[in-house]
Amino acid sequence: FLDILQGTLGFTFPGVSIPGLKEFLLNVRPSPKPGMEFFNMFWEEHFGCKLEFESQRAKDYEADDFNPVCTGSEDLRNTDSSYSDVSQVRISYNVYKAVYAVAHALHTFLNCDSAGPSGGLCEKHSSFSNGQFLQYLKMVNFTNQFDDKVYFDSNGEPVPLYDIINWQKDSKDKIRFIKVGTYDGSAPQREQLQIKKNTIVWTKGQLQVPVSQCSAPCPPGSRQATRQGEPKCCFDCLPCADGEISNQTGSTECTKCPEYFWSDKEKVKCVAGEEEFLSFYDTMGIILVALTLLGFLLTTIITIVFHSFRFTPIVKANNSEISFLLLLSLKLCFLCSLVFIGQPSWWTCRLRQAAFGISFVLCLSCLLVKTIVVLLAFRTNVPGSRGRKLFGTSQQRILIICATAPQ
Template sequence: MVSAPGYVNAEITASVCQLRSVSIHGYSRKGDINIGGIFSLYIGEPASHILFTELREAALCKRVYEKLLALIFTTEEIQNDPELLPNVTLGYVIYDSCSAISRALEGTMRLLTGQRKTIPNYNCQALSSVVAVVGDSYSSTSMPMARLLGLYKFPQISYAATVMALSDKHQFPSFLRTIPTDLLQSIGIVHLLFYFGWTWIGLLSDSSDYGLQGSLIVKEELVKAGACIAFSETIPAVYSEMKIQYISDIVRKTSANVIVIYSTDVALYPVMEVIALNNVTGKVWIASDGWAQSYLFSKNEFLRTLQGTLGFLVRRGDMSGFHEYIYSLNPYNNPDDIFLKMFWELVFDCKLHILDKTNMNITEESKICSGDETLEGMKLDFFQFTDLRYTYNIYNAVYSIAHALHDMISCRRGEGPFYNGTCAFMYDLQPWQFFYYIKNIRFRNKESEEVFFDVNGNPPGLYSILNWQVTPENTFRYLDIGRFDSTAADNQKLAVNLSEMLWNKGHEKVPQSLCSESCSAGYRKAPQPGQPICCFKCIMCSQGEISNQTDAVACVKCAKDGWPNERQDKCITKVVEFLSYEEPLGAALAAVSTFLEMATVAVLTIFIKYRHTPIVKANNRGLSYLLLFSLMSCFLCSFLFIGCPTHKTCMLRQATFGIIFTLSLSCILAKTIVVVIAFSARKPNSNMQKYSDPRLPKFLAILCTIVQTIECVSWLIVSPPFPDENISSVTGKIILECNEVSPVAFWCMLSYMGLLAVVSLVVAFLSRKLPDSFNEAKFITFSMLVFVSVWMSFIPAYLSTQGKYMVVVEIFAIVSSGAGLLLCIFIAKCYIILLRPEMNTKDYVMGKGTFKNGKD
């Protein structure tokens, strides 16, 4: 049965010693089961408009009134549903908290006790007057309510209280809400900031738990992700003109173009009023849901300052039939609805002529409401039927209670919390028992949105992102340009439609908010001492390093086969360098070596063919053959230096070169000593006669060569050369070379060859004037001069070159010195043999017969 509608209005009597108080208004329509509601239907003026000596009555807020109507509308809609609660009549008991904690607590006590006298732990009824409470609008009033209701595990569902502390089930065990917690909103704001690349952020918050906790999470998430806070200020709880001017100056002077404000509209208004007065423009304001769509900032003075603001607001929904319900309202049809009476008189500026105790102040001057007034078609923006957000949350809250009642009555959710596994009758219901059902509900509403509460009593985080745009009529329109869904995948949580966005004046495209300009690729960030991490200098990467992204913290080295390009933003493959046959230099050296090899073969052929002639037999022709063979090998060993180095060529090239050239020098030294011994032995009583053994030259040549062979073999055994990739000698190149491993062994080998060359030069020089017509010592002297000159020039040239040019220098030294020996020693002999045979006689060779050497 439905009890008769009743109006509840209690005046707190003021005595001489009591503070002035405002009356508490309430309205009820009782049913079998009642839902309680606490709404902040009145709103006061901003603090900057109220003197501290005054206490003004607040005015009914038209836009908040629709939330109360949402509870009544949803209750009636459920009542007409034949399946949800078919045999149960839902009623409601509603009180206005007027945004005051004391009023919210007084209304809560009345709901708990069912009495006009709010006496704790006292209830003359078997049950509370309600099974659950919907409300309140603000976190500041919802928290004290939740503490009180939590003592009894009495279910409370808030539609607008977002402060994170309410998720603590130890402090607020029976608190639930249909609006996401500030934690998710703060994370969404950070996602939005990084979506636009903003890393230099200003923070402003009010002094409530809502502002302080929300801004703290934003700060922590920003710092964790690498952004920086340009400033962080708190709006004072008590109006302070000095503090507000200080905040305004910081906002005006800061280099940060993006400022996040976590505050309620009433607390923010005095600060924004001064900021607008100082003509601050060009900033991007990020609004929390506390002021993201507030009518307080719809005045012309805020248009230039707040244009382009981005606001986070809970997602909107649709309540089918809601606007028809509101348009059908008439106070004459609902004479007990005190809130409708006040609303009607405010909207139509008239007085209702309803004869009851609540309306005895009608005067003759008052305009009487005829009762024919209608809300439909009015241009005044009382209700926003296309943008229902908090109202939609109330809709879901009431349906949550209804579904919980349905589950309880139907004995769903298992056996429930009742004694002996039974289901309780609704008239024998305790709050903690009903809370079991309501916290576990899960259903889809008429919009197919899934409604449920997590373990902390919170719904999923679903937000709309609003863009404040100035219309031609000089008002703000709040365009929905994006969304944030906390339940989506990381790369799909945020979606923004940039094409529909408008920014503040001076920004045609996305504004930047950076302490330092981004470092382009090829540079790295260098932190500045005493500055936040976002304030840095850009330094070019060091040689051999790159950065291939903007704002790189550090440069990275290229791989072994890579090298930075000129911009140092990517690695390019190094040029592989070695002396190849395909390149002109390698081909030329190979051609010269081939030609000299053929020339040496030709000389050897001539000498073999004319081996019985005196000029060939002179001065030991066996040494001449051995010398020509060694020169042939010298020219051939140059091919070991051309081409890509391999393990075999690296092992052979230096050792082969050293041994063969040592053999050549040993032969020359032996030939020189043979000449000296031959001329000295013909003197009477000369001691040189005992050294005139024809085997001595060969023995000397072999002995000198064996010494070098031992040294080279030892080198190959102890520290064998190997092919290597030299990446450090020449910038941007990989030099394929033979690593000699032991430079000491290499230079010892050359030193030994140098020693033989010098001794040969000295001996040949001393014997250059021996009395023969064909004095070979002269030619050996010239050849040794060429040889020593070439290799003396080789040393500085070899040490001053890198890469393949070191190989070129060594091949050139080998070829040129070998060519010098071939030409200086053998060209004159070949000339006589081929072109002047008349000179190829014993008499000519022995210098008019004075030199006789019958054996070679």
């Protein structure tokens, strides 16, 4: 049990060595007088004997063969006990101060300091009440031989005076109470508590103050997450999410960065967001521009060829109107790629999605119409069939408009 308490700090009453106390205690002897019962019991237990003047025990002594008779002249100097160890008395010192306080109060109450016909002797009072004497006791204020002030406050409480002790092990692995500081209620503010930190020995002989914690505080860039079913001081450290920071140790929440700002790699500060885009000068940008212009050029050449031979049976059979619209949508699809390259601007961000969506759907709509026309042509076995008439030029235009309009 004492090993567990090694390194404990505690308050205790001041310990002093009162001159003459040890000699007085060693000269006390057992006595049948009233008030000596406890001392007689201590004497018998300490020396393992029985006193003859104890009436009941004297009657039964002849039948007791275990303990000899105490002579009363046994010497306490030859024994080791807490009774004779008065090197640092604490409770007895409080009794010592209380007796002196009563003596000082009587000295003042009886006018022992007054000079007169009585020759400086104390006045004689036949009787006085406790209340009368109590008023003088409250006014006691003196400094004893150990330089300790003795007085009482307005509530009748004595000045708080304590020693701060540290439970330390000695070379024989025995616990010793070592004084490492004091508390004096009569001292000025900020000087009442005095501790010598370099004299304190903590648990397991450590000289550094032990840290009492379940989990170490989370470093910046993370937050504390309480473990379910465990005390609040037990937690895990979770890194902040992207776009959030924590710049203090032991943070419980991460702070979200403002708009257009981003968290750095350590998640401890917000930095301005960097614009990243595909430049015209990048290798990928140059390749895409080249392919876009090539596709646009080839589509333009095909458009010119179709326009030059627009009156030929082959162009007419392919529905020249839909063919030119398809070639136009292909050119627009190629050109839309250029809007996705370069630094974004207000109009490019709003134009590129809509322009590509409409152009691409227009291209697919033309392909759908041309596919339906070819399908109907191959399924018509009889010349002048109604299938071609039901899906004429007007119906083809309506289908293309209806497919492209939602975009």
